[in-house]
Amino acid sequence: VLPYAQEITIMRTAVALLAAIGVAACAPTPPPAAPEPSPDDARVAAGAFESRYQPFPSTPTLIRGGTVMTAAGEVIEGGDLLLVDGRIAAVGRNLEVPAGARTIDAAGRFVTPGIIDTHSHLGVYASPGDQAHADGNEMTRPVTGHVYAEHAVWPQDPGFPRALAGGITSLHILPGSANLIGGRGVTLRNVPARTIQAMRFPGAPHTLKMACGENPKRVYGSRNQAPMTRMANIALTREAWIRAAEYRDQVDRWENGDRTGTPPTRNLELETLADVLRGRILIQNHCYRADEIANRLEIAREFGYSIRSIHHGVEAYKVADMLAEEGVGVSIWADWWGFKLEALDASNANAALTHQAGVTTVIHSDDAIGIQVLNQEAAKALAAGREAGIDISDDEALRWITANAAWTLGIEDEVGTLEEGKRGDVVIWSAHPFSVYARADQVFVDGALLHDRTDPARNPITDFELGIFSGEGN
Amino acid sequence: MRITRTLTAAALAGGLMLAAAPAVAQGTFAITGGTVHTMTGAPIEGGTVLVRDGRVVAVGRDVSIPQGAVRIDATGRQVTPGLIDSGTQVGLVEVGAVAGTVDRDMVTGPREDLRSQIRAAFTVTDGINPNSTVIPVTRIAGITTVVSRPGFGLVAGQGAVIDLAGRTLDEMVVRSPSGMFVRIGEGVSPITGARGATMMILREMLEDARTLTPRTYERGAVREFTASRLDLIALQRVLNGEMPMVMEAHRASDILAALRMADDYGFRLVLTGATEAWMVADEIAAAGVPVVVKVMQNLPGSFERLGATFENAARLHQRGVRVALTSGDTHNARNLRQEAGNAVAHGMSWEAALRALTTEPAAIWGLDGYGTLAPGSVANVVVWDGDPLEIMTAVAHVFIRGREVPLVSRQTQLRDRYMRLDDYRSLYDRTQR
Numbered sequence: 080v081l082p083y084a085q086e087i088t089i090m091r092t093a094v095a096l097l098a099a100i101g102v103a104a105c106a107p108t109p110p111p112a113a114p115e116p117s118p119d120d121a122r123v124a125a126g127a128f129e130s131r132y133q134p135f136p137s138t139p140t141l142i143r144g145g146t147v148m149t150a151a152g153e154v155i156e157g158g159d160l161l162l163v164d165g166r167i168a169a170v171g172r173n174l175e176v177p178a179g180a181r182t183i184d185a186a187g188r189f190v191t192p193g194i195i196d197t198h199s200h201l202g203v204y205a206s207p208g209d210q211a212h213a214d215g216n217e218m219t220r221p222v223t224g225h226v227y228a229e230h231a232v233w234p235q236d237p238g239f240p241r242a243l244a245g246g247i248t249s250l251h252i253l254p255g256s257a258n259l260i261g262g263r264g265v266t267l268r269n270v271p272a273r274t275i276q277a278m279r280f281p282g283a284p285h286t287l288k289m290a291c292g293e294n295p296k297r298v299y300g301s302r303n304q305a306p307m308t309r310m311a312n313i314a315l316t317r318e319a320w321i322r323a324a325e326y327r328d329q330v331d332r333w334e335n336g337d338r339t340g341t342p343p344t345r346n347l348e349l350e351t352l353a354d355v356l357r358g359r360i361l362i363q364n365h366c367y368r369a370d371e372i373a374n375r376l377e378i379a380r381e382f383g384y385s386i387r388s389i390h391h392g393v394e395a396y397k398v399a400d401m402l403a404e405e406g407v408g409v410s411i412w413a414d415w416w417g418f419k420l421e422a423l424d425a426s427n428a429n430a431a432l433t434h435q436a437g438v439t440t441v442i443h444s445d446d447a448i449g450i451q452v453l454n455q456e457a458a459k460a461l462a463a464g465r466e467a468g469i470d471i472s473d474d475e476a477l478r479w480i481t482a483n484a485a486w487t488l489g490i491e492d493e494v495g496t497l498e499e500g501k502r503g504d505v506v507i508w509s510a511h512p513f514s515v516y517a518r519a520d521q522v523f524v525d526g527a528l529l530h531d532r533t534d535p536a537r538n539p540i541t542d543f544e545l546g547i548f549s550g551e552g553n
Numbered sequence: 554m555r556i557t558r559t560l561t562a563a564a565l566a567g568g569l570m571l572a573a574a575p576a577v578a579q580g581t582f583a584i585t586g587g588t589v590h591t592m593t594g595a596p597i598e599g600g601t602v603l604v605r606d607g608r609v610v611a612v613g614r615d616v617s618i619p620q621g622a623v624r625i626d627a628t629g630r631q632v633t634p635g636l637i638d639s640g641t642q643v644g645l646v647e648v649g650a651v652a653g654t655v656d657r658d659m660v661t662g663p664r665e666d667l668r669s670q671i672r673a674a675f676t677v678t679d680g681i682n683p684n685s686t687v688i689p690v691t692r693i694a695g696i697t698t699v700v701s702r703p704g705f706g707l708v709a710g711q712g713a714v715i716d717l718a719g720r721t722l723d724e725m726v727v728r729s730p731s732g733m734f735v736r737i738g739e740g741v742s743p744i745t746g747a748r749g750a751t752m753m754i755l756r757e758m759l760e761d762a763r764t765l766t767p768r769t770y771e772r773g774a775v776r777e778f779t780a781s782r783l784d785l786i787a788l789q790r791v792l793n794g795e796m797p798m799v800m801e802a803h804r805a806s807d808i809l810a811a812l813r814m815a816d817d818y819g820f821r822l823v824l825t826g827a828t829e830a831w832m833v834a835d836e837i838a839a840a841g842v843p844v845v846v847k848v849m850q851n852l853p854g855s856f857e858r859l860g861a862t863f864e865n866a867a868r869l870h871q872r873g874v875r876v877a878l879t880s881g882d883t884h885n886a887r888n889l890r891q892e893a894g895n896a897v898a899h900g901m902s903w904e905a906a907l908r909a910l911t912t913e914p915a916a917i918w919g920l921d922g923y924g925t926l927a928p929g930s931v932a933n934v935v936v937w938d939g940d941p942l943e944i945m946t947a948v949a950h951v952f953i954r955g956r957e958v959p960l961v962s963r964q965t966q967l968r969d970r971y972m973r974l975d976d977y978r979s980l981y982d983r984t985q986r
Contacts, residue, residue: 206852237853396971417687417884419650426968436974448849455891455944462945467968515894515944547859
């Protein structure tokens with residue numbers, strides 16, 4: 080895995096290159112030699128759909144005297160945290176109050192990094208639920224690498240401010256699991272916004288949703304289409320990667336100066352898949368059963384890509400050693416099970432067992448209620464582990480919903496821990512975050528206080544809820 | 554209207570089953586030293602709960618422990634009645650997406666067909682599987698009793714209350730039927746065409762139930778009815794008070810329509826779902842109608858739930874409404890106490906939240922001897938290693954009808970098997986279970 084900054088540079092270059100190919104492809108008849116795009120053309124085209132996120136205004140803030148759970152290995156009793164210019168300026172004890180800084184007394188309270196959910200469908204299956212809001216599954220063919228969740232996210236989903244009230248500061252929105260290759264996911268800052276571009280996490284890598292098992296074969300098999308079986312689930316997936324490798328080779332040859340023949344035609348689906356093969360897009364793979372998770376590892380081996388995280392992974396504990404060896408993480412529930420056959424062999428010690436095996440373990444929500452209490456979900460998984468006699472510290476379990484989640488999304492250099500230099504995403508909890516009674520009193524995103532439980536004015540309300548029961552439901 | 558007393562009608566419409574007092578000798582247990590939440594008075598510190606043959610026989614600080622009693626040391630622990638979930642499908646659903654294992658609803662036609670929405674005579678009880686793997690998963694989380702209810706339908710049918718241990722249904726049923734489950738509002742208005750039509754159809758059915766007698770029916774001296782004879786007989790059991798009408802309604806206006814109907818026909822009403830109940834709490838309290846609440850529901854998930862809030866239970870309780878809580882789940886009914894903990898986090902008192910899992914459901918569903926730890930109580934007892942409403946608290950012991958159940962489920966067995974992963978080739982060795 081490339082260092083974060085390097086990865087971003089490569090991604091920007093890639094976007095520019097692909098945009099250049101696009102310009103060529105749009106011409107009615109291919110010119111004898113592909114025109115070199117002017118620097119301006121490339122810049123403008125590359126800017127399309129990029130993040131236009133701007134942090135909310137913040138004032139320097141010192142959070143004093145709380146139990147600071149850094150998710151970086153250290154828990155500081157009576158600790159201070161200083162936020163300046165939207166970033167964490169210092170973490171420690173007895174920090175000095177800079178001139179003009181606001182001071183928040185956190186004595187008796189707990190301070191953690193902003194919570195990160197690696198698996199949400201907010202905005203693509205927005206509330207209120209209706210066919211008109213069902214935008215997460217392009218169930219028209221089983222490989223849809225050309226679609227992007229971000230093109231469907233409705234920023235007015237009332238689920239966003241509710242998640243904020245539960246401490247969620249970053250979240251990853253995915254297409255659904257009807258398709259073998261479902262499309263690109265998007266990582267968001269959880270801020271009120273009019274557009275999705277204004278929520279997009281700057282520089283966060285693109286992701287690709289893949290799925291195996293019952294869902295694709297049910298959706299298409301019931302229409303007498305492929306895939307009808309797990310056999311075709313894999314066959315169609317492999318065929319897609321074969322096409323992707325060919326496309327990558329064509330584009331790379333052209334870009335490397337071998338411009339014989341016609342220039343490659345821009346193909347949105349293969350462009351996504353090729354970027355996976357180039358290591359620029361992180362695979363988030365929905366998969367439940369142990370044997371199928373192993374098959375996913377085989378496909379990745381065959382085509383030379385890596386899976387960032389197995390999502391849902393109800394049987395991940397059975398193959399935890401394999402996942403650890405491959406450096407593949409898991410994004411799993413604390414306790415969901417039984418809703419279908421591939422979700423039968425569950426154990427609520429799943430997270431504890433994968434964690435113990437050395438797998439980068441994440442508790443995800445996949446749910447508009449669960450995302451509001453991800454701290455409780457982690458607590459349940461921790462309790463189940465301790466009941467099984469597995470030794471897991473609070474800090475390690477906190478990483479399941481912070482630092483490990485950040486790694487899963489490739490944003491670990493920016494968020495996920497309370498360390499100097501990181502974005503000022505911070506939650507002050509009324510009690511230990513693994514208590515059912517804990518409430519997120521204050522939530523900061525980039526140092527800006529966006530949610531304050533004691534101040535109705537600092538409680539974002541979506542347009543949808545205005546004039547209905549504003550604030551009451553929150 | 555004595556028809557419901559006749560053998561024929563009772564047999565056809567599903568006879569009333571009530572738990573007999575456990576009579577079989579099941580041993581004597583003394584749970585000592587814990588903080589005992591009797592739910593009939595203040596908690597007793599360092600109290601003893603003495604259980605004999607399925608019943609609690611004594612509770613207090615100075616209980617003499619008979620010779621031969623099995624002693625359970627609960628020092629430093631909390632002792633409560635077994636928790637009751639007021640709305641699950643435990644025993645009725647094994648694997649959600651495997652149709653043959655789902656015994657939730659009667660199907661008589663396409664869902665959009667209005668007649669297929671009326672199944673008052675259907676009772677879930679015969680479909681309950683005492684060997685469901687969901688049962689141990691649920692009870693080792695301290696939930697000893699659940700309402701198992703039908704799923705979806707304008708009149709979905711009748712549910713049952715069961716204890717979560719037993720080889721046969723006879724050993725498990727506490728009350729069957731437990732209520733007539735009805736849905737109004739958005740859930741069915743696309744089928745009936747309008748909310749007003751839903752209420753009209755229900756009213757007409759109740760009128761027909763009033764009119765029907767065996768003699769008029771057998772003579773054919775009646776007009777055409779809106780529902781089958783069995784459906785109307787089942788509804789008569791609601792009208793004569795044998796079971797409550799359990800109406801799922803969410804929008805405040807739908808809840809008020811339900812109250813009006815209950816008042817007009819004099820049946821006992823239990824509200825469930827009830828997302829916007831807090832907005833009409835005073836009307837509900839004045840009508841003396843209890844409400845079953847799922848706490849963790851604060852999204853405007855549909856247009857009938859725009860007023861959704863985590864504070865629903867707390868606000869209702871504060872206004873004097875009797876509240877019971879539910880997980881609203883089946884496989885994860887085990888998360889019932891998380892619901893209660895969140896009710897506390899959102900304004901309900903801890904005591905009220907515990908009552909909403911014990912005494913309140915016992916009162917709503919008519920479960921004598923449930924929800925308390927007092928002499929004569931059915932011995933459903935849970936020993937916790939901390940605050941029972943905290944999600945990190947572990948369960949130490951569970952007793953159901955006076956028997957201790959092992960803290961084992963298929964999930965703990967899978968866990969234990971794979972904790973030896975280093976030795977995976979021996980996982981399937983039966984001698985090494």
